[in-house]
Amino acid sequence: MGSTESFNQPFEGSTTEPGKIALAFYSGLFSYSGWNYLNFVTEELKDPYKNLPRAIWISLPLVTIIYILANVAYFAVMTPVEMLASDAVAVTFADRTLGVMSWVMPVFVACSTFGALNGAIFTSSRLFFVGARHGHLPGFLATINIKLLTPLPSLLFGCITSLIMLSSSDIYALINYASFVETLFIGMSVSGLLILRITKPNLERPIKVSLFFPVFYLIVCVFLIITPLTSSPMECLMGLIMIATGIPVYMLGVMWKNKPQG
Structure with a gap:
Protein backbone atom coordinates (compact mmCIF):
# COMPACT_ATOMS: atom_id res chain seq x y z
CA MET A 1 0.00 0.00 0.00
CA GLY A 2 3.05 2.24 -0.15
CA SER A 3 3.50 2.74 3.61
CA THR A 4 7.30 2.77 3.61
CA GLU A 5 7.96 5.71 5.97
CA SER A 6 9.40 3.49 8.73
CA PHE A 7 11.92 1.97 6.30
CA ASN A 8 13.35 5.22 4.94
CA GLN A 9 15.84 5.86 7.77
CA PRO A 10 15.73 2.67 9.86
CA PHE A 11 18.89 3.39 11.90
CA GLU A 12 18.16 7.04 12.67
CA GLY A 13 19.04 7.86 16.29
CA SER A 14 20.65 4.48 16.92
CA THR A 15 24.06 3.99 18.52
CA THR A 16 27.23 2.25 17.39
CA GLU A 17 28.55 1.71 20.92
CA PRO A 18 29.64 -1.98 21.16
CA GLY A 19 28.19 -2.45 24.66
CA LYS A 20 24.75 -1.23 23.55
CA ILE A 21 24.88 -3.49 20.48
CA ALA A 22 25.65 -6.47 22.75
CA LEU A 23 22.70 -5.64 25.02
CA ALA A 24 20.48 -5.39 21.93
CA PHE A 25 21.70 -8.87 20.97
CA TYR A 26 20.65 -10.10 24.42
CA SER A 27 17.05 -9.02 23.77
CA GLY A 28 17.13 -10.51 20.27
CA LEU A 29 18.57 -13.82 21.46
CA PHE A 30 15.98 -13.91 24.24
CA SER A 31 13.25 -13.83 21.58
CA TYR A 32 14.87 -16.80 19.83
CA SER A 33 15.75 -18.60 23.08
CA GLY A 34 14.04 -21.88 22.14
CA TRP A 35 16.74 -22.71 19.59
CA ASN A 36 18.93 -24.56 22.11
CA TYR A 37 16.23 -26.47 24.01
CA LEU A 38 16.31 -29.55 21.80
CA ASN A 39 19.93 -30.25 22.77
CA PHE A 40 18.83 -30.78 26.39
CA VAL A 41 16.42 -33.62 25.57
CA THR A 42 18.39 -35.80 23.16
CA GLU A 43 17.60 -38.80 25.40
CA GLU A 44 13.93 -38.33 24.50
CA LEU A 45 14.57 -38.27 20.73
CA LYS A 46 14.34 -41.22 18.39
CA ASP A 47 17.61 -41.51 16.43
CA PRO A 48 18.99 -38.17 17.75
CA TYR A 49 22.12 -38.26 15.57
CA LYS A 50 19.88 -37.87 12.50
CA ASN A 51 16.89 -36.02 13.91
CA LEU A 52 18.70 -33.40 16.04
CA PRO A 53 20.65 -31.80 13.13
CA ARG A 54 17.58 -32.19 10.91
CA ALA A 55 15.36 -30.38 13.42
CA ILE A 56 17.90 -27.56 13.79
CA TRP A 57 18.35 -27.03 10.05
CA ILE A 58 14.57 -27.01 9.46
CA SER A 59 13.43 -24.93 12.44
CA LEU A 60 16.07 -22.18 12.65
CA PRO A 61 15.69 -20.81 9.07
CA LEU A 62 11.90 -21.18 9.26
CA VAL A 63 11.54 -19.30 12.56
CA THR A 64 14.05 -16.62 11.48
CA ILE A 65 12.15 -15.92 8.25
CA ILE A 66 8.79 -15.78 10.06
CA TYR A 67 10.14 -13.42 12.76
CA ILE A 68 11.70 -11.07 10.19
CA LEU A 69 8.52 -10.97 8.07
CA ALA A 70 6.43 -10.29 11.20
CA ASN A 71 8.64 -7.33 12.08
CA VAL A 72 8.48 -6.01 8.51
CA ALA A 73 4.68 -6.16 8.81
CA TYR A 74 4.77 -4.26 12.13
CA PHE A 75 6.91 -1.49 10.64
CA ALA A 76 4.62 -1.23 7.63
CA VAL A 77 1.74 -0.36 9.97
CA MET A 78 3.47 1.44 12.86
CA THR A 79 6.34 3.88 13.25
CA PRO A 80 9.31 2.96 15.48
CA VAL A 81 8.09 5.46 18.08
CA GLU A 82 4.63 3.86 18.14
CA MET A 83 6.19 0.40 18.49
CA LEU A 84 8.26 1.53 21.49
CA ALA A 85 5.21 3.13 23.09
CA SER A 86 3.03 0.04 22.65
CA ASP A 87 2.63 -2.38 25.58
CA ALA A 88 1.90 -5.23 23.13
CA VAL A 89 3.07 -4.57 19.57
CA ALA A 90 1.21 -7.54 18.04
CA VAL A 91 -2.07 -6.48 19.65
CA THR A 92 -1.71 -2.89 18.41
CA PHE A 93 -0.91 -4.25 14.94
CA ALA A 94 -4.05 -6.44 15.03
CA ASP A 95 -6.24 -3.52 16.18
CA ARG A 96 -5.19 -1.54 13.10
CA THR A 97 -5.32 -4.33 10.51
CA LEU A 98 -7.86 -6.99 11.54
CA GLY A 99 -10.77 -4.86 12.69
CA SER A 168 12.10 -8.12 39.45
CA SER A 169 9.91 -5.44 37.85
CA ASP A 170 12.41 -4.57 35.08
CA ILE A 171 12.09 -7.12 32.27
CA TYR A 172 15.08 -5.72 30.38
CA ALA A 173 17.36 -6.01 33.42
CA LEU A 174 16.10 -9.58 33.90
CA ILE A 175 16.87 -10.42 30.26
CA ASN A 176 20.38 -8.95 30.64
CA TYR A 177 21.03 -10.90 33.86
CA ALA A 178 19.94 -14.21 32.34
CA SER A 179 21.51 -13.63 28.91
CA PHE A 180 24.90 -12.64 30.34
CA VAL A 181 25.01 -15.77 32.50
CA GLU A 182 23.80 -18.02 29.67
CA THR A 183 26.31 -16.57 27.20
CA LEU A 184 29.14 -16.98 29.72
CA PHE A 185 28.37 -20.67 30.25
CA ILE A 186 27.76 -21.38 26.56
CA GLY A 187 31.12 -19.73 25.78
CA MET A 188 32.83 -21.96 28.36
CA SER A 189 31.11 -25.05 26.91
CA VAL A 190 32.15 -24.23 23.34
CA SER A 191 35.72 -23.55 24.55
CA GLY A 192 35.75 -26.99 26.14
CA LEU A 193 34.50 -28.50 22.89
CA LEU A 194 37.35 -26.89 20.93
CA ILE A 195 39.95 -27.96 23.52
CA LEU A 196 38.73 -31.56 23.28
CA ARG A 197 38.86 -31.44 19.47
CA ILE A 198 42.55 -30.48 19.73
CA THR A 199 43.67 -32.57 22.73
CA LYS A 200 41.56 -35.69 22.06
CA PRO A 201 40.98 -35.81 18.29
CA ASN A 202 40.23 -39.56 18.28
CA LEU A 203 37.21 -39.47 20.60
CA GLU A 204 33.99 -40.86 19.11
CA ARG A 205 31.86 -37.97 17.85
CA PRO A 206 28.43 -39.05 16.55
CA ILE A 207 27.61 -35.46 15.45
CA LYS A 208 30.40 -33.55 13.69
CA VAL A 209 30.47 -30.00 12.31
CA SER A 210 33.13 -27.86 10.68
CA LEU A 211 35.38 -26.09 13.21
CA PHE A 212 34.38 -22.80 11.56
CA PHE A 213 30.98 -22.83 13.32
CA PRO A 214 32.16 -23.27 16.95
CA VAL A 215 35.07 -20.83 16.42
CA PHE A 216 32.77 -18.17 14.95
CA TYR A 217 30.22 -18.78 17.70
CA LEU A 218 32.91 -18.48 20.38
CA ILE A 219 34.00 -15.11 18.94
CA VAL A 220 30.37 -13.91 19.16
CA CYS A 221 30.14 -15.17 22.77
CA VAL A 222 33.34 -13.36 23.77
CA PHE A 223 31.95 -10.13 22.25
CA LEU A 224 28.64 -10.58 24.13
CA ILE A 225 30.47 -11.24 27.42
CA ILE A 226 33.13 -8.50 27.36
CA THR A 227 31.41 -5.48 25.78
CA PRO A 228 28.42 -5.27 28.23
CA LEU A 229 30.92 -4.94 31.08
CA THR A 230 31.57 -1.37 29.92
CA SER A 231 27.96 -0.22 29.35
CA SER A 232 26.04 -2.20 32.04
CA PRO A 233 28.59 -3.32 34.64
CA MET A 234 26.02 -3.52 37.46
CA GLU A 235 23.76 -5.92 35.55
CA CYS A 236 26.76 -8.11 34.65
CA LEU A 237 27.85 -8.04 38.31
CA MET A 238 24.37 -9.15 39.37
CA GLY A 239 24.63 -12.02 36.89
CA LEU A 240 27.94 -13.09 38.43
CA ILE A 241 26.41 -12.85 41.92
CA MET A 242 23.58 -15.12 40.74
CA ILE A 243 26.21 -17.67 39.65
CA ALA A 244 28.04 -17.35 42.99
CA THR A 245 24.87 -18.29 44.91
CA GLY A 246 25.33 -21.80 43.51
CA ILE A 247 28.73 -22.27 45.23
CA PRO A 248 27.41 -22.93 48.78
CA VAL A 249 24.68 -25.18 47.31
CA TYR A 250 27.38 -27.19 45.50
CA MET A 251 29.55 -27.37 48.62
CA LEU A 252 26.66 -28.62 50.80
CA GLY A 253 24.91 -30.80 48.25
CA VAL A 254 27.80 -32.34 46.29
CA MET A 255 31.20 -31.84 47.98
CA TRP A 256 29.99 -32.76 51.50
CA LYS A 257 30.11 -36.56 51.15
CA ASN A 258 29.61 -37.77 54.74
CA LYS A 259 26.48 -35.77 55.53
CA PRO A 260 23.60 -37.43 57.44
CA GLN A 261 21.04 -39.36 55.38
CA GLY A 262 18.28 -36.87 56.32
Whole structure:
Protein backbone atom coordinates (compact mmCIF):
# COMPACT_ATOMS: atom_id res chain seq x y z
CA MET A 1 0.00 0.00 0.00
CA GLY A 2 3.05 2.24 -0.15
CA SER A 3 3.50 2.74 3.61
CA THR A 4 7.30 2.77 3.61
CA GLU A 5 7.96 5.71 5.97
CA SER A 6 9.40 3.49 8.73
CA PHE A 7 11.92 1.97 6.30
CA ASN A 8 13.35 5.22 4.94
CA GLN A 9 15.84 5.86 7.77
CA PRO A 10 15.73 2.67 9.86
CA PHE A 11 18.89 3.39 11.90
CA GLU A 12 18.16 7.04 12.67
CA GLY A 13 19.04 7.86 16.29
CA SER A 14 20.65 4.48 16.92
CA THR A 15 24.06 3.99 18.52
CA THR A 16 27.23 2.25 17.39
CA GLU A 17 28.55 1.71 20.92
CA PRO A 18 29.64 -1.98 21.16
CA GLY A 19 28.19 -2.45 24.66
CA LYS A 20 24.75 -1.23 23.55
CA ILE A 21 24.88 -3.49 20.48
CA ALA A 22 25.65 -6.47 22.75
CA LEU A 23 22.70 -5.64 25.02
CA ALA A 24 20.48 -5.39 21.93
CA PHE A 25 21.70 -8.87 20.97
CA TYR A 26 20.65 -10.10 24.42
CA SER A 27 17.05 -9.02 23.77
CA GLY A 28 17.13 -10.51 20.27
CA LEU A 29 18.57 -13.82 21.46
CA PHE A 30 15.98 -13.91 24.24
CA SER A 31 13.25 -13.83 21.58
CA TYR A 32 14.87 -16.80 19.83
CA SER A 33 15.75 -18.60 23.08
CA GLY A 34 14.04 -21.88 22.14
CA TRP A 35 16.74 -22.71 19.59
CA ASN A 36 18.93 -24.56 22.11
CA TYR A 37 16.23 -26.47 24.01
CA LEU A 38 16.31 -29.55 21.80
CA ASN A 39 19.93 -30.25 22.77
CA PHE A 40 18.83 -30.78 26.39
CA VAL A 41 16.42 -33.62 25.57
CA THR A 42 18.39 -35.80 23.16
CA GLU A 43 17.60 -38.80 25.40
CA GLU A 44 13.93 -38.33 24.50
CA LEU A 45 14.57 -38.27 20.73
CA LYS A 46 14.34 -41.22 18.39
CA ASP A 47 17.61 -41.51 16.43
CA PRO A 48 18.99 -38.17 17.75
CA TYR A 49 22.12 -38.26 15.57
CA LYS A 50 19.88 -37.87 12.50
CA ASN A 51 16.89 -36.02 13.91
CA LEU A 52 18.70 -33.40 16.04
CA PRO A 53 20.65 -31.80 13.13
CA ARG A 54 17.58 -32.19 10.91
CA ALA A 55 15.36 -30.38 13.42
CA ILE A 56 17.90 -27.56 13.79
CA TRP A 57 18.35 -27.03 10.05
CA ILE A 58 14.57 -27.01 9.46
CA SER A 59 13.43 -24.93 12.44
CA LEU A 60 16.07 -22.18 12.65
CA PRO A 61 15.69 -20.81 9.07
CA LEU A 62 11.90 -21.18 9.26
CA VAL A 63 11.54 -19.30 12.56
CA THR A 64 14.05 -16.62 11.48
CA ILE A 65 12.15 -15.92 8.25
CA ILE A 66 8.79 -15.78 10.06
CA TYR A 67 10.14 -13.42 12.76
CA ILE A 68 11.70 -11.07 10.19
CA LEU A 69 8.52 -10.97 8.07
CA ALA A 70 6.43 -10.29 11.20
CA ASN A 71 8.64 -7.33 12.08
CA VAL A 72 8.48 -6.01 8.51
CA ALA A 73 4.68 -6.16 8.81
CA TYR A 74 4.77 -4.26 12.13
CA PHE A 75 6.91 -1.49 10.64
CA ALA A 76 4.62 -1.23 7.63
CA VAL A 77 1.74 -0.36 9.97
CA MET A 78 3.47 1.44 12.86
CA THR A 79 6.34 3.88 13.25
CA PRO A 80 9.31 2.96 15.48
CA VAL A 81 8.09 5.46 18.08
CA GLU A 82 4.63 3.86 18.14
CA MET A 83 6.19 0.40 18.49
CA LEU A 84 8.26 1.53 21.49
CA ALA A 85 5.21 3.13 23.09
CA SER A 86 3.03 0.04 22.65
CA ASP A 87 2.63 -2.38 25.58
CA ALA A 88 1.90 -5.23 23.13
CA VAL A 89 3.07 -4.57 19.57
CA ALA A 90 1.21 -7.54 18.04
CA VAL A 91 -2.07 -6.48 19.65
CA THR A 92 -1.71 -2.89 18.41
CA PHE A 93 -0.91 -4.25 14.94
CA ALA A 94 -4.05 -6.44 15.03
CA ASP A 95 -6.24 -3.52 16.18
CA ARG A 96 -5.19 -1.54 13.10
CA THR A 97 -5.32 -4.33 10.51
CA LEU A 98 -7.86 -6.99 11.54
CA GLY A 99 -10.77 -4.86 12.69
CA VAL A 100 -13.44 -6.90 14.50
CA MET A 101 -11.20 -9.98 14.34
CA SER A 102 -8.38 -8.33 16.30
CA TRP A 103 -9.24 -10.55 19.29
CA VAL A 104 -7.52 -13.50 17.57
CA MET A 105 -4.06 -11.98 18.15
CA PRO A 106 -4.10 -12.20 21.98
CA VAL A 107 -5.45 -15.76 21.65
CA PHE A 108 -2.59 -16.75 19.33
CA VAL A 109 -0.03 -15.00 21.55
CA ALA A 110 -1.38 -16.95 24.55
CA CYS A 111 -1.08 -20.23 22.61
CA SER A 112 2.47 -19.36 21.59
CA THR A 113 3.38 -18.46 25.18
CA PHE A 114 1.86 -21.72 26.43
CA GLY A 115 3.90 -23.69 23.90
CA ALA A 116 7.12 -21.87 24.80
CA LEU A 117 6.48 -22.41 28.52
CA ASN A 118 5.79 -26.11 27.91
CA GLY A 119 9.14 -26.45 26.12
CA ALA A 120 10.98 -24.52 28.84
CA ILE A 121 9.51 -26.63 31.66
CA PHE A 122 10.24 -29.87 29.80
CA THR A 123 13.86 -29.04 28.99
CA SER A 124 14.92 -27.20 32.17
CA SER A 125 13.71 -30.04 34.40
CA ARG A 126 15.61 -32.53 32.23
CA LEU A 127 18.72 -30.34 32.53
CA PHE A 128 18.57 -30.36 36.35
CA PHE A 129 17.74 -34.08 36.39
CA VAL A 130 20.68 -35.13 34.22
CA GLY A 131 23.09 -32.74 35.97
CA ALA A 132 22.17 -34.23 39.34
CA ARG A 133 22.41 -37.76 37.94
CA HIS A 134 26.00 -37.06 36.89
CA GLY A 135 26.88 -35.63 40.32
CA HIS A 136 26.96 -31.93 39.39
CA LEU A 137 23.95 -31.01 41.54
CA PRO A 138 22.41 -32.29 44.80
CA GLY A 139 21.15 -35.82 44.24
CA PHE A 140 17.54 -35.14 45.25
CA LEU A 141 17.06 -33.29 41.94
CA ALA A 142 17.63 -36.63 40.14
CA THR A 143 14.69 -38.38 41.82
CA ILE A 144 11.41 -39.01 40.00
CA ASN A 145 7.74 -39.36 40.85
CA ILE A 146 7.18 -43.14 40.92
CA LYS A 147 3.66 -42.87 39.44
CA LEU A 148 4.21 -40.27 36.69
CA LEU A 149 7.94 -40.97 36.09
CA THR A 150 8.63 -37.22 35.96
CA PRO A 151 11.54 -35.43 37.73
CA LEU A 152 9.20 -33.69 40.18
CA PRO A 153 11.85 -32.17 42.54
CA SER A 154 13.69 -30.55 39.61
CA LEU A 155 10.38 -29.19 38.27
CA LEU A 156 9.59 -27.62 41.65
CA PHE A 157 13.15 -26.28 41.96
CA GLY A 158 12.86 -24.61 38.53
CA CYS A 159 9.47 -23.17 39.49
CA ILE A 160 10.78 -21.65 42.74
CA THR A 161 13.90 -20.13 41.14
CA SER A 162 11.76 -18.70 38.30
CA LEU A 163 9.37 -17.06 40.78
CA ILE A 164 12.34 -15.50 42.60
CA MET A 165 13.64 -14.04 39.32
CA LEU A 166 10.16 -12.79 38.39
CA SER A 167 10.10 -10.64 41.53
CA SER A 168 12.10 -8.12 39.45
CA SER A 169 9.91 -5.44 37.85
CA ASP A 170 12.41 -4.57 35.08
CA ILE A 171 12.09 -7.12 32.27
CA TYR A 172 15.08 -5.72 30.38
CA ALA A 173 17.36 -6.01 33.42
CA LEU A 174 16.10 -9.58 33.90
CA ILE A 175 16.87 -10.42 30.26
CA ASN A 176 20.38 -8.95 30.64
CA TYR A 177 21.03 -10.90 33.86
CA ALA A 178 19.94 -14.21 32.34
CA SER A 179 21.51 -13.63 28.91
CA PHE A 180 24.90 -12.64 30.34
CA VAL A 181 25.01 -15.77 32.50
CA GLU A 182 23.80 -18.02 29.67
CA THR A 183 26.31 -16.57 27.20
CA LEU A 184 29.14 -16.98 29.72
CA PHE A 185 28.37 -20.67 30.25
CA ILE A 186 27.76 -21.38 26.56
CA GLY A 187 31.12 -19.73 25.78
CA MET A 188 32.83 -21.96 28.36
CA SER A 189 31.11 -25.05 26.91
CA VAL A 190 32.15 -24.23 23.34
CA SER A 191 35.72 -23.55 24.55
CA GLY A 192 35.75 -26.99 26.14
CA LEU A 193 34.50 -28.50 22.89
CA LEU A 194 37.35 -26.89 20.93
CA ILE A 195 39.95 -27.96 23.52
CA LEU A 196 38.73 -31.56 23.28
CA ARG A 197 38.86 -31.44 19.47
CA ILE A 198 42.55 -30.48 19.73
CA THR A 199 43.67 -32.57 22.73
CA LYS A 200 41.56 -35.69 22.06
CA PRO A 201 40.98 -35.81 18.29
CA ASN A 202 40.23 -39.56 18.28
CA LEU A 203 37.21 -39.47 20.60
CA GLU A 204 33.99 -40.86 19.11
CA ARG A 205 31.86 -37.97 17.85
CA PRO A 206 28.43 -39.05 16.55
CA ILE A 207 27.61 -35.46 15.45
CA LYS A 208 30.40 -33.55 13.69
CA VAL A 209 30.47 -30.00 12.31
CA SER A 210 33.13 -27.86 10.68
CA LEU A 211 35.38 -26.09 13.21
CA PHE A 212 34.38 -22.80 11.56
CA PHE A 213 30.98 -22.83 13.32
CA PRO A 214 32.16 -23.27 16.95
CA VAL A 215 35.07 -20.83 16.42
CA PHE A 216 32.77 -18.17 14.95
CA TYR A 217 30.22 -18.78 17.70
CA LEU A 218 32.91 -18.48 20.38
CA ILE A 219 34.00 -15.11 18.94
CA VAL A 220 30.37 -13.91 19.16
CA CYS A 221 30.14 -15.17 22.77
CA VAL A 222 33.34 -13.36 23.77
CA PHE A 223 31.95 -10.13 22.25
CA LEU A 224 28.64 -10.58 24.13
CA ILE A 225 30.47 -11.24 27.42
CA ILE A 226 33.13 -8.50 27.36
CA THR A 227 31.41 -5.48 25.78
CA PRO A 228 28.42 -5.27 28.23
CA LEU A 229 30.92 -4.94 31.08
CA THR A 230 31.57 -1.37 29.92
CA SER A 231 27.96 -0.22 29.35
CA SER A 232 26.04 -2.20 32.04
CA PRO A 233 28.59 -3.32 34.64
CA MET A 234 26.02 -3.52 37.46
CA GLU A 235 23.76 -5.92 35.55
CA CYS A 236 26.76 -8.11 34.65
CA LEU A 237 27.85 -8.04 38.31
CA MET A 238 24.37 -9.15 39.37
CA GLY A 239 24.63 -12.02 36.89
CA LEU A 240 27.94 -13.09 38.43
CA ILE A 241 26.41 -12.85 41.92
CA MET A 242 23.58 -15.12 40.74
CA ILE A 243 26.21 -17.67 39.65
CA ALA A 244 28.04 -17.35 42.99
CA THR A 245 24.87 -18.29 44.91
CA GLY A 246 25.33 -21.80 43.51
CA ILE A 247 28.73 -22.27 45.23
CA PRO A 248 27.41 -22.93 48.78
CA VAL A 249 24.68 -25.18 47.31
CA TYR A 250 27.38 -27.19 45.50
CA MET A 251 29.55 -27.37 48.62
CA LEU A 252 26.66 -28.62 50.80
CA GLY A 253 24.91 -30.80 48.25
CA VAL A 254 27.80 -32.34 46.29
CA MET A 255 31.20 -31.84 47.98
CA TRP A 256 29.99 -32.76 51.50
CA LYS A 257 30.11 -36.56 51.15
CA ASN A 258 29.61 -37.77 54.74
CA LYS A 259 26.48 -35.77 55.53
CA PRO A 260 23.60 -37.43 57.44
CA GLN A 261 21.04 -39.36 55.38
CA GLY A 262 18.28 -36.87 56.32
